[in-house]
Amino acid sequence: MDKDTGIDMDKSETISSVEESNPPYTIETPERFVDFDNHLKLSNNKRIVFSSRFGNGKTTFLKKFFKEHNKYNAIHLYPVNYSVASNEDIFELIKYDILFELLTKKIEIDDSVKSFLKIAKKLLISNKSEIAKIITPFFNIIPEIGGVVKESAERTIDFIAKVKDEFKEEKNNEYDKIVDFLSEFTNKSGSIYEENFYTLLIKELVEKLKRLNVNENEVSETVLVIDDMDRIDPEHIFRILNVFAAHSDINKNENKFGFDKVIVVCDIDNIRSIFHHKYGTKSDFNGYIDKFYSVDVFKYSMKDELLRNVRGIFHTIKCRYLTEYVLNDHDLVDEIDWLLSNFVYNDLINVRNITKLNESDISISRYGVKYTGNDFSHNYYALRIFNVLKVFFGNYADLISAFEKLIDKVDYEEDRPDAIDWRLKLVFLPIIGMYTLAENKPTTITVPTTSLHDGLGITYQLRRISDHKRNTTVQAIGNQLDNIAEITTVDIKKLYLITIQEALKKELLK
Known part of the structure; x- marks a missing residue:
């Protein structure tokens, strides 16, 4: 049990996360x-x-x-997935990948073969052995661009087989001398000759792509x-x-x-x-x-869309912890809304942070609070806030990093002055303050402000507060909090950073 807060971590339990299958969060x-x-x-x-x-x-x-x-008819390439050394020519892989994707587009294989033969003849390639030299680099490149798992793999094999069959019927004697001259170039992967061949083939298929999936006499871009x-x-x-x-x-x-x-x-x-x-x-x-x-x-x-949907974001998470300890408390929902909005506005939360929420089960822990031998349910605002925010960032280290960056950032909207007293009493002081079993024993703590170099001294007491549901927390009380004019200068973002660091130091988060 932590002597400052009265939280017994040994009595903590984990509430299961997802109650039902939830579709991925999407924003139109x-x-x-x-x-x-x-x-x-x-x-x-x-x-x-x-x-x-x-x-x-x-x-x-x-x-x-x-x-x-x-x-539009679009071809999507992802060079980051290529298996290519730094000294290799990535453009060779780009070229072959385009060809694979064009075959995936369901351009008729017979049309593709005709285009292949047309260009082969144009470049004076006229026999089966020469066509093999042209095809081999294309076929061998499949593993390097991930082609084995591509939909185009089977179509590529069919395409190559038909090309070879067509060449069986070609007469090669009229080009023998020229083919001999060109053969040394076809042996070099990435040669100008080879590049010209595939460039022309791609251009031919791109022209066919313009007429794919459109009405007659129309073309797509x-x-x-x-x-x-x-x-x-x-x-x-x-x-x-x-x-x-x-x-x-x-x-x-x-x-x-x-x-x-x-x-x-x-x-x-x-x-x-x-x-x-x-x-x-x-x-x-x-x-x-x-x-x-x-x-x-x-x-x-997507910043504007995210800001408009912030509150809906964590309402979509199917987790019993949120239902029992967060969503039924309007002050807590408003506070998480304010924090998430600031993270989004300052590019510290992005679309990926949000859409991944539904990719796996979410587990949020609650903590038992022990006071003079009695166990009470978890009701610490700070721990609930940090548990929810951790869902978006994945771990407490990244959440702390985000709080560190947030300190010097501009707020998304002006803070609510009436929320500062609430935060001190329920969020910050129960974690960073000194908890004692003695009643009526005031303590002073210095908190950071946006205007005072030495900070602001606040006198407070921490006491047990119970509601009708017997949910009990340690809460700061005292009239002095309400009478300090400088309270509006309290640096809330720095206090959040101090509070999460203190919670981790005291092993209140896991």
């Missing part, structure tokens, strides 16, 4: 859809940098957007989405960007592979930091990056 984004669609429609907007912080749901948003907007660009090796980042930029320079603003739009997905601030680390802080990042977007960086944020 119709306004963001409209914003992004308008951005894509801008004149000559062929290259887009889609920027957002990690965990804000960029990938989910884009997948949902292109699923609901049939006028083809979009290449390269996701998580700021999570790959810096050498690979700039290799990919430079290839697309160079192609655009040479081909008069046309995108490589013939895509109507190319979208690079990243956190632009991360790319800026990586650029300056690689090339020096005085290097002109803006001058470098502006050729990778046609109009402007599209900055995506």
